[in-house]
Amino acid sequence: MTDSVEKIVSSYKSGRREDLIPILQKIQEAVGYIPEEAIVAIGNKLKISTTKIYGLATFYDQFRFFPQGKIHITICNGTTCYINGASDVIEAVREFVGTEPGDTSRDKLFSYEVTTCVGGCHSSPVILVNGEYHAPVTPESISEMLSKLRVVIENE
Amino acid sequence: MQITIEVNNRKIKAEKGETILSALNRNGILIPTLCRMRDFTPTGACRMCVVEVEGRDRLVTACSQPVEEWMRIMTHSQRVIRSRKTIVELLLSNHPDDCLYCNRNLNCELQRLAEELNINERRIRGKKIQMRLDQSSHSVVRELSKCILCGRCIRVCDEIVTATTLGFLNRGKTAHVGTAMDRDFNFSSCLNCGQCILVCPTGALHEKHNTTEVMESLNRDNVTNVICYSPAVPCAVAEIMGLKYSKEFDLVLNAVLRQIGFDKVYNCGFATDLYIDKAARSLYSSVKEGRRETTYLSACPAWLKYAEQKLPGEIGSLSTLKIPQQIAGAIVKGVVAEDISGGNSEIFTVSVTPCTGMKFESRRDGMTRKGVSDIDAVITVTELSRLIRLFGVDITSPSGEPADAPMNIRSSSALLTEVSGGYTEAIVRSLMHLSGSGEPEKKIFRKLRNNHGFRDLSLAIGDEQYSFAIVDGLHSLERLNAEISGGKSYDIVEVMVCPSGCVHGGGLAFFSSKEVLRTRARQIYATEESEAVNTASRSPALLSFYEEYGDFSDERGEILHTKYNARDVLL
Numbered sequence: 001m002t003d004s005v006e007k008i009v010s011s012y013k014s015g016r017r018e019d020l021i022p023i024l025q026k027i028q029e030a031v032g033y034i035p036e037e038a039i040v041a042i043g044n045k046l047k048i049s050t051t052k053i054y055g056l057a058t059f060y061d062q063f064r065f066f067p068q069g070k071i072h073i074t075i076c077n078g079t080t081c082y083i084n085g086a087s088d089v090i091e092a093v094r095e096f097v098g099t100e101p102g103d104t105s106r107d108k109l110f111s112y113e114v115t116t117c118v119g120g121c122h123s124s125p126v127i128l129v130n131g132e133y134h135a136p137v138t139p140e141s142i143s144e145m146l147s148k149l150r151v152v153i154e155n156e
Numbered sequence: 157m158q159i160t161i162e163v164n165n166r167k168i169k170a171e172k173g174e175t176i177l178s179a180l181n182r183n184g185i186l187i188p189t190l191c192r193m194r195d196f197t198p199t200g201a202c203r204m205c206v207v208e209v210e211g212r213d214r215l216v217t218a219c220s221q222p223v224e225e226w227m228r229i230m231t232h233s234q235r236v237i238r239s240r241k242t243i244v245e246l247l248l249s250n251h252p253d254d255c256l257y258c259n260r261n262l263n264c265e266l267q268r269l270a271e272e273l274n275i276n277e278r279r280i281r282g283k284k285i286q287m288r289l290d291q292s293s294h295s296v297v298r299e300l301s302k303c304i305l306c307g308r309c310i311r312v313c314d315e316i317v318t319a320t321t322l323g324f325l326n327r328g329k330t331a332h333v334g335t336a337m338d339r340d341f342n343f344s345s346c347l348n349c350g351q352c353i354l355v356c357p358t359g360a361l362h363e364k365h366n367t368t369e370v371m372e373s374l375n376r377d378n379v380t381n382v383i384c385y386s387p388a389v390p391c392a393v394a395e396i397m398g399l400k401y402s403k404e405f406d407l408v409l410n411a412v413l414r415q416i417g418f419d420k421v422y423n424c425g426f427a428t429d430l431y432i433d434k435a436a437r438s439l440y441s442s443v444k445e446g447r448r449e450t451t452y453l454s455a456c457p458a459w460l461k462y463a464e465q466k467l468p469g470e471i472g473s474l475s476t477l478k479i480p481q482q483i484a485g486a487i488v489k490g491v492v493a494e495d496i497s498g499g500n501s502e503i504f505t506v507s508v509t510p511c512t513g514m515k516f517e518s519r520r521d522g523m524t525r526k527g528v529s530d531i532d533a534v535i536t537v538t539e540l541s542r543l544i545r546l547f548g549v550d551i552t553s554p555s556g557e558p559a560d561a562p563m564n565i566r567s568s569s570a571l572l573t574e575v576s577g578g579y580t581e582a583i584v585r586s587l588m589h590l591s592g593s594g595e596p597e598k599k600i601f602r603k604l605r606n607n608h609g610f611r612d613l614s615l616a617i618g619d620e621q622y623s624f625a626i627v628d629g630l631h632s633l634e635r636l637n638a639e640i641s642g643g644k645s646y647d648i649v650e651v652m653v654c655p656s657g658c659v660h661g662g663g664l665a666f667f668s669s670k671e672v673l674r675t676r677a678r679q680i681y682a683t684e685e686s687e688a689v690n691t692a693s694r695s696p697a698l699l700s701f702y703e704e705y706g707d708f709s710d711e712r713g714e715i716l717h718t719k720y721n722a723r724d725v726l727l
Contacts, residue, residue, distance in 0.1 A: 039336070039726070050727060051336040051345075052320065
């Protein structure tokens with residue numbers, strides 16, 4: 001188990017079920033995703049079955065169970081972005097990365113997720129690439145940008 | 157305290173504090189339910205049981221709402237019926253139209269509801285659920301496409317079995333019932349007990365079928381087909397076929413199995429006797445030598461898996477004796493094989509049990525010798541009753557035939573083991589026989605038979621004091637732990653995962669009331685009394701087997717034993 005997971009889990013009291021979501025959030029923040037051993041560690045600490053933890057974590061979109069790609073794209077699908085064509089943007093990214101939202105591509109370079117409003121409605125549709133805003137985007141501009149990015153990180 | 161409420165313009169009496177549903181049912185008003193399970197806390201999830209309460213805007217779930225004095229209830233108003241109908245129509249909208257090929261055809265609660273509510277056209281069309289079919293487990297098949305998310309399997313797994321293997325995963329249209337990390341059943345903490353099968357209203361969970369391989373083997377040349385059935389099987393077959401069980405029915409079943417085409421028919425109760433005899437003897441001799449240690453009986457496959465994955469510290473205390481079914485297999489393939497093969501090159505052993513966990517047990521490590529498995533196929537009672545119907549055997553016509561030697565006779569103790577507490581009772585009888593203290597009085601067992609959950613018994617047999625504990629339903633393990641940490645120690649702990657023991661096994665007929673369970677137990681107790689030999693160690697078949705083949709107390713005894721290893725699964 002990674003040290004950070006152990007440190008986070010051990011900083012909580014044993015058997016308090018209400019701490020489950022905060023722990024999961026902290027681990028996701030520190031590690032980038034919820035590894036399997038973290039679920040086991042939380043289960044032992046809070047005395048909850050791993051099935052229930054996994055069930056709760058999969059209920060919320062914010063938790064992921066695989067490491068993010070080197071390039072992580074967040075696509076806004078809030079009302080304004082949706083009206084301005086976010087579905088086409090999602091489709092373009094899906095085609096480029098080749099996975100479903102929430103998954104990471106096989107070469108571990110790209111991952112993406114769909115989220116609700118990120119607060120850029122005036123220049124929608126908006127995407128975030130590793131936390132950086134790009135707006136407005138079109139399916140074509142995204143494919144071009146991602147192709148360029150792929151060349152850059154593959155040469156790194 | 158009794159109160160009066162008004163239902164459908166009629167006054168009825170109700171107990172204060174009970175739910176609307178129980179008040180209605182007692183007064184002869186039936187309301188459809190779906191997610192409800194008796195003796196469980198209501199969840200009100202499916203909204204099948206809604207009723208109209210005057211003064212409330214919304215319909216109220218009868219299963220969870222307590223009655224109150226002022227209530228005026230309409231149970232079958234147009235609004236209520238329409239609401240119920242819509243729920244079932246919505247459930248059917250994405251349900252695979254697979255009824256004719258479904259395991260639960262004619263025995264499905266969803267089908268029955270659709271029929272009861274007069275649904276005869278497809279009003280709502282939805283996209284069919286396409287989810288995976290999980291056939292990975294030896295015991296339980298999960299067809300997620302047929303799941304209606306009532307959550308009954310999850311509740312029984314949490315509250316009764318306490319394995320907490322199942323839970324709701326994901327959300328919205330991808331929500332489904334699954335295990336930790338959405339693994340398949342074979343990698344999960346599932347105990348294979350099959351309690352979830354018994355509560356599933358549709359065909360989403362069912363036992364893995366092994367009838368095909370049995371039939372294939374019956375049609376092959378140069379194979380000796382052997383079948384051995386657990387003591388509870390005749391009783392359970394009689395129940396499915398609507399007959400009254402008596403000890404003569406064992407003999408009828410022998411004839412039926414021969415008609416289907418089995419060459420050798422064995423009574424697995426013989427192996428149970430052997431198990432009891434060995435367990436009693438080892439307890440008797442170790443206590444005589446002054447060694448006192450707790451032994452957990454290894455007669456429930458689900459308990460064994462639970463101990464392996466959850467209680468690695470207790471693995472050393474598990475009895476190393478194989479489960480009776482596997483003892484029978486080891487005797488067939490390892491002791492009497494040459495006598496019964498009749499020139500055939502292969503022996504195919506089939507076991508019939510009320511238990512789905514036995515399917516897993518027969519595939520466990522250490523249950524093969526030289527690459528040949530002791531038990532080749534395990535079928536449940538429901539599968540056997542299908543075979544009987546398929547082969548067109550009229551179960552009322554054949555006259556009784558004895559089973560084949562050497563495993564032809566069982567003691568009544570073996571039958572008793574099918575109800576929880578039975579192993580303890582059987583071991584006590586054998587201990588009394590071994591120590592020469594005669595027949596036990598019936599009243600000492602009354603405590604074992606009446607309570608469910610946890611009970612213990614301490615009594616003097618011969619010169620020694622023995623103590624026993626019985627757990628049925630793993631939720632009672634807590635009580636056991638409390639007693640042990642309170643300073644008590646037990647010589648034998650009998651754990652059964654299914655509440656009430658094997659009469660509640662996952663491979664038996666579906667039922668909806670505890671009354672059925674009680675009837676099953678009562679039938680077994682009644683039949684037990686009518687039989688002549690009531691002590692395993694005095695069973696004539698066992699004694700003549702010992703005489704002919706030795707008593708396996710030397711190194712040959714290893715075929716009766718196995719070992720358990722810690723199991724790494726997500727708990």
